[in-house]
Amino acid sequence: MPAQLPLALPHRPSLGGSDFLVADANRAAVAWLDAWPDWPSPGLVVWGETGCGKSHLAATWQMRAAAVRLAAQDLAVASVPTLLGAAKAILLEDVDRKPPEPVAWLHLYNLLAERGGHMLLTARAAPARWQIALPDLASRLRALAAVEIAAPDESLVEAVLVKHFADRQMRVPTETVRYIVTRLDRSLGAVARIAADLDAASLAGKRPASIPLAREVLRDAGFAA
Amino acid sequence: MRPQDFGPSLEAQWVRVRARLKGEFGEAAYKSWLKPLTLVGIDDGVARIAVPTRFMQDWVRQHYADRIKTLWRAENKMVRTVEILVQAAAGNQAPAAIPATGTAQRPTASAAARNVYGSANAQANGQAANRATSSPQAANAAAQTALQTAMIGRTQDDVESFGAPLDPRFTFETFVQGKSNEFAAAAARRVADEGKVPFNPLFLYGGVGLGKTHLMHAMAWHIRKRNPQRRVVYLSAEKFMYQFIRAMRFKDTMSFKEQFRSVDVLLVDDVQFISGKDATQEEFFHTFNALVDQNKQIVLSADKSPADLEGLEDRVRSRLGWGLVADIHPTTYELRLGILQSKAEKLGTPMPPKVLEFLAHKIVANVRELEGALNRIVAHSTLVGRPIGLESAQEVLHDLLRASDRRVTIEEIQKKVAEHFAIRLADMHSPRRARQVARPRQVAMYLAKQLTSRSLPEIGRKFGGRDHTTVMHAVRKIDELRAADAAFSEDVELLRRMLEA
Numbered sequence: 001m002p003a004q005l006p007l008a009l010p011h012r013p014s015l016g017g018s019d020f021l022v023a024d025a026n027r028a029a030v031a032w033l034d035a036w037p038d039w040p041s042p043g044l045v046v047w048g049e050t051g052c053g054k055s056h057l058a059a060t061w062q063m064r065a066a067a068v069r070l071a072a073q074d075l076a077v078a079s080v081p082t083l084l085g086a087a088k089a090i091l092l093e094d095v096d097r098k099p100p101e102p103v104a105w106l107h108l109y110n111l112l113a114e115r116g117g118h119m120l121l122t123a124r125a126a127p128a129r130w131q132i133a134l135p136d137l138a139s140r141l142r143a144l145a146a147v148e149i150a151a152p153d154e155s156l157v158e159a160v161l162v163k164h165f166a167d168r169q170m171r172v173p174t175e176t177v178r179y180i181v182t183r184l185d186r187s188l189g190a191v192a193r194i195a196a197d198l199d200a201a202s203l204a205g206k207r208p209a210s211i212p213l214a215r216e217v218l219r220d221a222g223f224a225a
Numbered sequence: 226m227r228p229q230d231f232g233p234s235l236e237a238q239w240v241r242v243r244a245r246l247k248g249e250f251g252e253a254a255y256k257s258w259l260k261p262l263t264l265v266g267i268d269d270g271v272a273r274i275a276v277p278t279r280f281m282q283d284w285v286r287q288h289y290a291d292r293i294k295t296l297w298r299a300e301n302k303m304v305r306t307v308e309i310l311v312q313a314a315a316g317n318q319a320p321a322a323i324p325a326t327g328t329a330q331r332p333t334a335s336a337a338a339r340n341v342y343g344s345a346n347a348q349a350n351g352q353a354a355n356r357a358t359s360s361p362q363a364a365n366a367a368a369q370t371a372l373q374t375a376m377i378g379r380t381q382d383d384v385e386s387f388g389a390p391l392d393p394r395f396t397f398e399t400f401v402q403g404k405s406n407e408f409a410a411a412a413a414r415r416v417a418d419e420g421k422v423p424f425n426p427l428f429l430y431g432g433v434g435l436g437k438t439h440l441m442h443a444m445a446w447h448i449r450k451r452n453p454q455r456r457v458v459y460l461s462a463e464k465f466m467y468q469f470i471r472a473m474r475f476k477d478t479m480s481f482k483e484q485f486r487s488v489d490v491l492l493v494d495d496v497q498f499i500s501g502k503d504a505t506q507e508e509f510f511h512t513f514n515a516l517v518d519q520n521k522q523i524v525l526s527a528d529k530s531p532a533d534l535e536g537l538e539d540r541v542r543s544r545l546g547w548g549l550v551a552d553i554h555p556t557t558y559e560l561r562l563g564i565l566q567s568k569a570e571k572l573g574t575p576m577p578p579k580v581l582e583f584l585a586h587k588i589v590a591n592v593r594e595l596e597g598a599l600n601r602i603v604a605h606s607t608l609v610g611r612p613i614g615l616e617s618a619q620e621v622l623h624d625l626l627r628a629s630d631r632r633v634t635i636e637e638i639q640k641k642v643a644e645h646f647a648i649r650l651a652d653m654h655s656p657r658r659a660r661q662v663a664r665p666r667q668v669a670m671y672l673a674k675q676l677t678s679r680s681l682p683e684i685g686r687k688f689g690g691r692d693h694t695t696v697m698h699a700v701r702k703i704d705e706l707r708a709a710d711a712a713f714s715e716d717v718e719l720l721r722r723m724l725e726a
Contacts, residue, residue, distance in 0.1 A: 031608040040600035047624075049678070081467050103498070107463045114389045114464075126624030136495070136528065139434040139590065143597025145604060146624060151678040182693055186678040223680060 021163065023156040026053055026149045033061045033120075041144045042113035047096075047123045048149030051189020054122040057149075058091055061120055065089040070108075075100035080107045088117035095130070096123035102134035109140055151186045160188055164195035165209075170202070172209040179211050183223055190223075197221055238300040239264045245296050246289070248487055251480060258285055263312075270305035272297050275312045285309050299454050387468055387484050388458035395442035401567050403560030406436055409551040413440040416522060417447040424549040426513075426523035430530050431553030434593030437526040441492045444524060448490055455489040462498045466505045473504075485512045492524040496545070500536030510541050523548075561585035561595055568596055574603050580618045587626060598622055633724045635673045635687045641724055642669040645716075654689035667699035668717060674700050676724060 022030050029046050032039070046054050062069060067089035074083060084090070090112060092100065099105070112119055123130065127146050132138035152160065158181045165172045180198075184190050197217045202209050243262070247255040262285070265273035274293065276282050285293075286309050297304040397417070402410050409429050416427050429437050445459045472481035485491065491512075499505045516523055527534055531546035556564070562585040569576040580602070588595045605621045606613045619626060639653040646665035653666055666688060673684045674696065681693035688696070707714035 028605070028609065032604075035604070035608060040604045041597060077463075078470070081471075107467075107498075110461055110463065128625045135433045139593050142590075142625070143434070143593045143600075145597075145601050148624065182681050182697070185680050185683070223682070 021156060021159050023153065023159070024150070025152045025156055026057070029057060029147045029149045032145065032147045033057055036061065036065055037118060039118055039145055042109065042117065043119040043121060043144045045121045045123060045127050045141070045144050045146035046149060047126050047146065049124060049151060049187060049189075051187045051192060052149040052151065053188055054149060055093065058093060058120055058122050062089075062091045065118070065120075067091045067120065069093070070100075072098045072100040075104040075108065077101070077104045077107060080104050080111065084108060084111055088112075088115060090117070090119040092119060093122045094124075095121050096125050099130070099132070102132060102137050106134060106137040106140070109137070152188055153186065154181060157181050157184060157186055157188070157191055160191050161195060164192060168195060168199050170195075170199055170209060172198070176209055176211050176214050180214050180218065183218055185223070190221075194218065194221060194223075235264075235267060235301075238297075242293065242296045242300055245487075246293065248483060249292065249480075250289070251483070259289065265310065267301070267304060270303055271308050272301075272304045272306070273308045273310055275310045277312050282309050282311050299456070302453065387460070389460045389464060391442045391445050391459060393446075395439045396446050397443040399567070399571070400436065400439055400443055401560065401564045403557055403563060405554035405556055405560060406431075409436075409440060409553045412549055412551040413444050413524075414447075416524060417444040417451075420452075422520055422522045425517055425520075426525050426545065426548045428531060428545055428548060428550045429524070429526045429553065430528065430550070432555060432591060433528060434591030435553045435555065436592055437553060438494055441494055441524060441526060445490070445492055456487065457490040457492070458485075458488045459492040459494070461494045462496045462509075465493060465509060466499055466502060469505050469508050478508075481508075482512070482515075486515045486519075488516070488521065490522045490524070491516055494526050495528070496525050497527045497529065497534055500534055506538065506541060510538075510544070513544065517544075556589070556592060556595075558585055561589070561592070564592055564595065565599060568599055572599075572603055574606070574613065576603075576613055577615065579615050580613060583615060583618065594625075598625060627725075632678075633676050635677060635679060635684065638672045638676065638724060639669050639687075642672065642720060645720055656689065667703055668720070670696050670699040671703035671717070672721060672724065675721065 029048075032044055033046070036044070046057060048054055061067065068083075068085070068087040069091045070083055072092065072095065090108070100108075109119065121127075121141075121144070126148065127141045127144060130138070130141065132141060158177060161177055161180060161184075162172075165177075180194060184194060194217060197220070198209055198214060201207070201213055201217050205213070207213050243259065246259045250259065261277055263275045265275050267273070272294075274285075276285055290307055290309055294304070294307040297307060397410075397414065400410060409431070412424075412427055413429070415423055429440060431437060441459060445457045448455055448457050469478075469481060472478045493509075496509075499509055513523060525545060530550055530552065531537075531542050534542060534545075537545075562581060565581040565585055569581060584595065584598055584602075588598050602613055602618050602621050606617065611617060640650060642665050643650045643653060646661075646668075648662050648665050652662040653669060655662070657663070670684060670688060673679065673687070674681070677684075679687075681696045685691040685693045685696045703717065707717060
């Protein structure tokens with residue numbers, strides 16, 4: 001008999017600002033975002049490795065600032081004024097991996113700065129590391145306030161793991177949680193993945209989220225068990 | 226109400242205001258809406274203008290009142306605001322005539338205040354004006370406060386709406402001069418001080434973030450302050466382009482031309498961005514020639530000298546170089562330090578000289594990044610409530626200062642720690658338990674846990690296939706030792722810094 005295929009019931013991750021877990025790794029970034037609109041520059045860069053929680057924070061800010069989210073591929077020199085409209089806050093995500101066209105980006109920056117607006121940029125690496133061929137833009141971006149979200153410490157990994165389980169309405173014993181935490185890379189991306197995998201495996205095999213199941217899931221995901 | 230002072234000079238001013246309106250809005254609009262305006266008088270800073278119907282009153286208020294106000298202000302400094310009245314009411318000053326001081330100016334005032342970039346005070350006033358709009362009196366009062374908070378010349382921005390607002394931080398007073406920028410600064414002062422046009426155009430060029438925009442804003446502020454009648458327009462080349470594209474789309478290039486050709490001083494920043502844009506370049510060239518012919522001052526900036534600008538037609542290139550070409554060189558250490566000191570003073574945050582020297586030494590690319598770095602340090606200290614020190618500054622700017630963010634690997638940690646304690650690298654993996662190798666190995670595990678995002682089992686494997694509980698034990702052990710032994714703790718800290726550098 002084939003293993004039961006779990007339905008991809010979309011669990012709803014809560015993205016509310018108060019729901020975000022503040023820890024040492026992201027405390028500075030949260031403080032910077034809270035300080036909006038009193039930023040010392042026309043923008044803020046929040047950077048950190050995959051799964052550090054950038055998008056979650058960005059979405060929270062977007063809501064509060066009523067910011068317009070722009071997609072890099074839509075930005076062209078001619079479309080900048082239209083895309084910007086009357087907005088005073090802009091969100092651009094993942095700009096080091098998917099950078100907008102530089103001249104359009106520069107014009108967007110200038111028009112926004114001129115009206116006293118702000119842009120929030122998220123990226124994997126710090127602005128000083130971005131490959132920007134246009135010097136005018138590069139220097140503006142490097143002058144922006146920038147804050148890193150560090151790799152989460154163990155207590156944050158644990159807290160986020162528990163939150164993921166709760167979001168998925170899973171009951172996972174404390175010892176299983178501890179077992180996973182000590183074996184996982186310190187990345188919230190890894191946490192999200194393991195929570196999803198464990199959920200799926202538990203549903204498919206109709207097995208409780210026990211240590212033996214966690215061991216299998218970790219091993220399948222490539223973590224030393 | 227006092228009888229109106231309606232002398233010949235006031236009449237002459239009104240004629241000039243009307244002529245400007247005609248020039249700006251064109252014959253058709255002038256005929257329909259502006260020709261029927263009659264001046265009732267000026268009293269207590271309020272210019273009262275009458276129109277025949279209530280509908281016209283609404284229309285003129287919405288579309289022209291701002292413009293009229295600013296043109297009046299340019300003619301007559303006593304005028305603070307403009308009231309549009311319906312004729313009958315204007316005659317007997319009936320209370321039915323609702324003062325027109327409201328709607329037209331209110332958003333302008335708050336917008337102007339909010340535009341004072343970086344000024345929390347003005348921002349608060351802008352919000353106050355917004356909140357208070359439910360009550361006209363309160364709104365007016367708030368708008369007045371906001372206007373007063375906004376700097377001199379600010380109000381001119383609404384008439385020169387096709388230009389960009391000026392940054393109040395960019396004045397001659399805040400421009401720190403050194404060898405690398407003194408020629409450009411002297412040329413800028415000369416142009417701003419002269420009533421006549423000393424050289425046309427003034428062309429400023431230099432690398433990014435060296436103060437071209439600062440000088441241009443400073444000139445515009447200075448000219449406006451000295452002579453509010455002169456129409457000074459500052460904008461970036463790309464904004465010129467966007468407005469031109471817009472004008473073409475709406476088939477309104479005539480008013481675009483009129484707009485730009487009626488200014489007294491035109492400052493266009495970053496002209497390199499119109500290179501290769503043929504239609505925009507052509508239009509810019511016409512504007513340029515028209516203004517030069519009228520003996521109006523033009524100031525341009527670019528990242529290169531006219532001769533080196535690519536994508537420009539030769540005739541354009543050669544005309545750009547006709548006036549005075551002044552370049553700004555990269556900063557020296559002394560200038561950077563001077564800029565930092567001046568900026569820190571303005572921020573009002575106590576800043577250890579060591580930190581400023583460090584920044585002036587380390588951040589050499591340009592002034593924009595230098596100021597950006599200073600802003601980050603100050604804001605971070607405010608956010609986390611810690612005083613500014615050399616170490617915290619380095620911490621905050623680590624992404625700028627370090628050559629790369631490449632994470633340190635477990636192998637590098639093992640190598641460094643082995644060197645430091647003078648043991649063999651192989652001892653990191655060996656089963657030997659002698660204290661002189663076991664302790665360094667624990668330190669290496671501890672650092673691997675701190676500096677990488679590897680999991681405990683992963684770390685254990687890299688140390689000769691040890692169990693993750695061994696790693697946990699090592700981390701606990703080193704934590705204990707660090708708490709008990711300050712010298713040991715410093716040793717570990719030193720290793721951490723060497724690995725992170």
